[in-house]
Amino acid sequence: MFNDLSKLFNPSSIAIVGASRTPGKIGHEILKNLINGGYRGRIYPVNPKANEILGLKCYPSISSIDNSIDVAVICIPATLVPSVVEECGRKGVKFAIIISSGFSETGNRELEDKVVKIARKYGVRIIGPNCAGIICSRSNLYATFEPIVKRGNVAFISQSGALGGAILYQLIDEDKGLDIFVSIGNRADLMETEIMEYLGKDPEVKAILIYIEGLREGEGRAFMKAAMKIVPKKPVIVLKAGTSKAGMRAVQSHTGSIAGSDLIYTYAFKQAGVIKVDSVTDALDALYTLSTQPIPSNGRVAIITNSGGPAVIAADHCEKLGLHVTPSSDNLKNKLSKILPPFASLGNPIDMTAQAGAEEYKKVLELVIESREYDIVIVICVPPFFIDALDIAKAICEVYSKYSFPIIPCFMAGSAVKKAVEYMSERSLINIPSPERASKSAFFLYKYGRLRVAARQAPNW
Amino acid sequence: MFNDLSKLFNPSSIAIVGASRTPGKIGHEILKNLINGGYRGRIYPVNPKANEILGLKCYPSISSIDNSIDVAVICIPATLVPSVVEECGRKGVKFAIIISSGFSETGNRELEDKVVKIARKYGVRIIGPNCAGIICSRSNLYATFEPIVKRGNVAFISQSGALGGAILYQLIDEDKGLDIFVSIGNRADLMETEIMEYLGKDPEVKAILIYIEGLREGEGRAFMKAAMKIVPKKPVIVLKAGTSKAGMRAVQSHTGSIAGSDLIYTYAFKQAGVIKVDSVTDALDALYTLSTQPIPSNGRVAIITNSGGPAVIAADHCEKLGLHVTPSSDNLKNKLSKILPPFASLGNPIDMTAQAGAEEYKKVLELVIESREYDIVIVICVPPFFIDALDIAKAICEVYSKYSFPIIPCFMAGSAVKKAVEYMSERSLINIPSPERASKSAFFLYKYGRLRVAARQAPNW
Numbered sequence: 001m002f003n004d005l006s007k008l009f010n011p012s013s014i015a016i017v018g019a020s021r022t023p024g025k026i027g028h029e030i031l032k033n034l035i036n037g038g039y040r041g042r043i044y045p046v047n048p049k050a051n052e053i054l055g056l057k058c059y060p061s062i063s064s065i066d067n068s069i070d071v072a073v074i075c076i077p078a079t080l081v082p083s084v085v086e087e088c089g090r091k092g093v094k095f096a097i098i099i100s101s102g103f104s105e106t107g108n109r110e111l112e113d114k115v116v117k118i119a120r121k122y123g124v125r126i127i128g129p130n131c132a133g134i135i136c137s138r139s140n141l142y143a144t145f146e147p148i149v150k151r152g153n154v155a156f157i158s159q160s161g162a163l164g165g166a167i168l169y170q171l172i173d174e175d176k177g178l179d180i181f182v183s184i185g186n187r188a189d190l191m192e193t194e195i196m197e198y199l200g201k202d203p204e205v206k207a208i209l210i211y212i213e214g215l216r217e218g219e220g221r222a223f224m225k226a227a228m229k230i231v232p233k234k235p236v237i238v239l240k241a242g243t244s245k246a247g248m249r250a251v252q253s254h255t256g257s258i259a260g261s262d263l264i265y266t267y268a269f270k271q272a273g274v275i276k277v278d279s280v281t282d283a284l285d286a287l288y289t290l291s292t293q294p295i296p297s298n299g300r301v302a303i304i305t306n307s308g309g310p311a312v313i314a315a316d317h318c319e320k321l322g323l324h325v326t327p328s329s330d331n332l333k334n335k336l337s338k339i340l341p342p343f344a345s346l347g348n349p350i351d352m353t354a355q356a357g358a359e360e361y362k363k364v365l366e367l368v369i370e371s372r373e374y375d376i377v378i379v380i381c382v383p384p385f386f387i388d389a390l391d392i393a394k395a396i397c398e399v400y401s402k403y404s405f406p407i408i409p410c411f412m413a414g415s416a417v418k419k420a421v422e423y424m425s426e427r428s429l430i431n432i433p434s435p436e437r438a439s440k441s442a443f444f445l446y447k448y449g450r451l452r453v454a455a456r457q458a459p460n461w
Numbered sequence: 462m463f464n465d466l467s468k469l470f471n472p473s474s475i476a477i478v479g480a481s482r483t484p485g486k487i488g489h490e491i492l493k494n495l496i497n498g499g500y501r502g503r504i505y506p507v508n509p510k511a512n513e514i515l516g517l518k519c520y521p522s523i524s525s526i527d528n529s530i531d532v533a534v535i536c537i538p539a540t541l542v543p544s545v546v547e548e549c550g551r552k553g554v555k556f557a558i559i560i561s562s563g564f565s566e567t568g569n570r571e572l573e574d575k576v577v578k579i580a581r582k583y584g585v586r587i588i589g590p591n592c593a594g595i596i597c598s599r600s601n602l603y604a605t606f607e608p609i610v611k612r613g614n615v616a617f618i619s620q621s622g623a624l625g626g627a628i629l630y631q632l633i634d635e636d637k638g639l640d641i642f643v644s645i646g647n648r649a650d651l652m653e654t655e656i657m658e659y660l661g662k663d664p665e666v667k668a669i670l671i672y673i674e675g676l677r678e679g680e681g682r683a684f685m686k687a688a689m690k691i692v693p694k695k696p697v698i699v700l701k702a703g704t705s706k707a708g709m710r711a712v713q714s715h716t717g718s719i720a721g722s723d724l725i726y727t728y729a730f731k732q733a734g735v736i737k738v739d740s741v742t743d744a745l746d747a748l749y750t751l752s753t754q755p756i757p758s759n760g761r762v763a764i765i766t767n768s769g770g771p772a773v774i775a776a777d778h779c780e781k782l783g784l785h786v787t788p789s790s791d792n793l794k795n796k797l798s799k800i801l802p803p804f805a806s807l808g809n810p811i812d813m814t815a816q817a818g819a820e821e822y823k824k825v826l827e828l829v830i831e832s833r834e835y836d837i838v839i840v841i842c843v844p845p846f847f848i849d850a851l852d853i854a855k856a857i858c859e860v861y862s863k864y865s866f867p868i869i870p871c872f873m874a875g876s877a878v879k880k881a882v883e884y885m886s887e888r889s890l891i892n893i894p895s896p897e898r899a900s901k902s903a904f905f906l907y908k909y910g911r912l913r914v915a916a917r918q919a920p921n922w
Contacts, residue, residue, distance in 0.1 A: 024847055106802075158770075245780060246810070247777040278774070309620070312703050313708075315705055315710075316705040325707030343568055345711065354623065385485070413631075416630050
């Protein structure tokens with residue numbers, strides 16, 4: 001099998017088979033997304049009953065298009081899909097993204113097998129069927145009915161279209177970007193392993209998240225082997241569902257795959273250097289922290305704060321996760337004491353107290369980094385109303401751009417720190433809004449550092 | 462000690478000692494909050510250098526006010542506080558909320574002791590010093606520089622002012638209400654135990670959250686005894702920080718209290734029936750689920766969904782937490798099959814698939830509740846673009862108002878479900894936006910149900 005997906009993610013031309021004039025219909029929403037997303041290639045709506053949709057000339061069929069087609073997005077009733085895929089094959093279409101449902105997920109495996117057989121005959125690769133489509137923000141490509149997410153440098157492959165969509169909405173709300181999203185639907189042809197392999201070689205993708213319910217027999221080994229090759233270069237995070245009895249039961253009816261013993265997955269992922277998480281929150285915190293931060297080689301965490309409470313919670317969680325919140329040395333304490341008021345806490349957590357402004361944050365952060373006593377810094381800020389959180393954000397960004405050092409900002413107070421959070425986000429410092437999550441993010445950094453070392457030393461690689 | 466805090470939370474008159482004309486100053490912000498919050502009693506700004514602030518007549522001193530004063534909010538330099546408290550005593554002020562810092566938290570314990578001694582002489586109760594103030598939304602009382610949170614029926618006592626403030630901002634962002642907030646600061650006089658005892662007897666408070674870093678010697682027993690009396694009536698949730706070595710070190714320097722062995726706290730809280738959590742997220746999910754939902758007597762969870770992925774994650778987390786995601790009986794399956802399409806999953810999770818609309822949600826929810834096979838239902842909704850989430854929310858609320866049954870809504874997709882979430886929130890159905898958190902919330906319901914039974918059977922009560 002070839003593994004060049006460049007034309008899938010950066011096609012010169014796209015056809016939408018089942019394009020519709022009616023807002024609310026899938027074939028309309030996808031076409032609208034393609035146009036609104038700013039896709040620069042040529043778009044060909046296909047609908048025998050229309051002359052023009054959304055200002056674009058409409059074609060009665062794939063074969064009637066007077067140009068070559070890289071990708072066909074198919075959203076027509078399931079029973080019509082085989083003949084369209086046949087047409088795609090004849091036309092030389094490289095990828096068919098089949099949005100249509102009504103295949104193996106409703107018990108109609110026969111129809112699905114038929115489609116795959118036709119596709120294989122012509123070398124057309126299938127994404128789906130029963131999928132939500134794909135995004136490649138780098139190419140302004142939004143071949144999906146899901147919302148338009150801004151440019152980023154992470155990839156997300158999902159076995160569940162709905163979960164994928166829910167996560168995309170969350171990214172928009174949290175002002176996070178994404179490069180690639182692939183909803184693989186029923187996984188009749190193209191699956192996570194091949195896509196991951198391709199993305200592993202793509203230097204613009206900094207981290208990969210995959211939502212997996214189960215892998216079919218024989219797939220597991222290939223997946224682990226592929227992951228093992230990627231981990232030395234970039235992190236692979238797997239949100240694995242179906243780890244419980246009830247979960248496995250649900251997986252079997254949801255995707256038809258066998259979730260498999262959680263122990264086996266846990267062990268295999270560990271061997272492969274994959275970071276396994278079990279919640280959406282952890283998945284996204286790991287993805288965005290690992291794709292933006294330098295990777296530490298050890299797990300000594302400094303906690304800098306202007307408020308005691310959240311720092312205590314962060315310290316608790318760090319220790320519980322096996323990180324070391326080691327006390328500052330006398331030397332460091334001595335230096336800190338020259339900057340901070342006498343009632344500040346110089347140990348670790350370093351509590352600068354509520355008066356701390358941008359200047360204190362900057363100087364303390366620099367002292368901590370230069371001390372070489374720590375590998376990761378969590379910087380907590382709960383701005384009192386007389387302190388400008390944006391100034392503190394600017395100070396942290398200044399230090400971040402000067403040192404290549406892992407910094408996890410934890411600005412709390414929601415809307416009151418919105419501008420500060422956006423400022424940092426534009427400079428690749430992703431805010432983690434609660435102390436427990438900041439600690440977990442520090443843990444992911446530490447963990448990936450260890451996994452990467454192990455992967456680089458592994459004899460197979 | 463008397464324990465009637467009614468005049469603290471519903472005072473007839475308040476004086477602000479240190480009221481200021483300058484926006485950004487604490488004495489200005491608190492006065493503004495009192496006015497903007499709609500407090501219905503009389504407000505007396507005290508500032509010898511002003512005639513009028515924010516449209517209110519200003520008084521040169523507490524003693525010059527021509528009326529009795531229930532509560533004095535004090536925000537003047539620490540050294541001036543003793544004489545003002547003395548004046549409060551002479552004037553018959555019942556409660557002094559001391560916002561001013563510069564007491565034991567900066568090493569000046571002597572000054573703090575002096576203030577307490579004067580207060581005791583006159584029977585003035587002190588909140589603070591070094592605190593962020595109090596809220597009682599029921600009385601439109603916002604005697605704090607923290608933001609104005611809407612009316613609710615839960616109470617939150619915090620040993621950390623900053624963490625308290627950060628949480629209040631989060632509540633506003635999440636459109637959640639609150640009845641009472643008390644920042645107890647240095648806890649020189651009034652502490653969590655007494656406040657909790659009072660709130661335990663207040664029928665309008667449905668659940669109590671307390672952020673605790675540590676309790677001083679001798680306080681522990683009184684706290685546990687008080688909690689034990691409240692638990693049969695309403696849940697007490699403690700966010701306990703300082704459970705790790707680093708955390709304990711930080712607590713000692715932050716509040717001067719000894720965090721104490723986590724094991725001892727864990728055991729004592731368990732004995733007292735207190736729900737102990739270790740993160741802000743868990744604290745708020747427990748608080749809002751327990752204050753709104755009926756309490757189940759067992760832990761059989763049904764998961765109803767329109768999307769497989771999140772349901773699998775929810776099932777995994779439920780089982781991990783010891784809840785039972787038991788398969789539906791043949792009888793229930795039979796009834797469900799008459800409503801749902803043939804490819805839906807009738808087991809548990811019950812996956813109605815993406816086509817499910819309000820009607821399916823309503824009917825399935827009713828069948829599940831009436832089956833008596835479950836004690837708690839998690840209702841997941843990831844609305845496809847062709848389904849109106851608000852309609853589904855309405856259907857769920859209809860069932861919720863008809864049956865007294867614990868329902869945890871888990872609507873995912875952020876802004877896309879905002880209206881639905883607001884609609885439910887107005888009807889006391891608090892949305893939990895991720896499957897792992899929905900499962901944890903179900904666990905809190907189950908856990909409190911068990912704790913309450915144990916507490917009611919305890920011989921001491």
